[in-house]
Amino acid sequence: MPKLIKLKVxxxxxxxxxxxxxxxxxxxxxxxxxxxxxxxxxCAQAAKNLAECMKTSSGSRKVAKSTINYHLARLGKGLMR
Structure with a gap:
């Protein structure tokens, strides 16, 4: 059985x-x-609508980080025995 060094996605x-x-x-x-x-x-109303939207929406939204690499590394430790 080949040894797995690192598993990553x-x-x-x-x-x-x-x-x-x-x-x-x-x-x-x-x-x-x-x-x-x-x-x-x-176009004044369209410009006002765009400015209002940009002002009210938050610019940075955090995206949940995937845990797949953590779980692969954890499983890989068991496979290497």
Missing amino acids: KPRKADVINPCVPELTAMLGCWAVSHDLKNTGE
């Missing part, structure tokens, strides 16, 4: 979750249609 890349995507899409769509890049006319 490569972590998945975390999905980026941005809660303000609809507001950003609305503002960019407004810009594309009306060419109002200064947000003075038609």
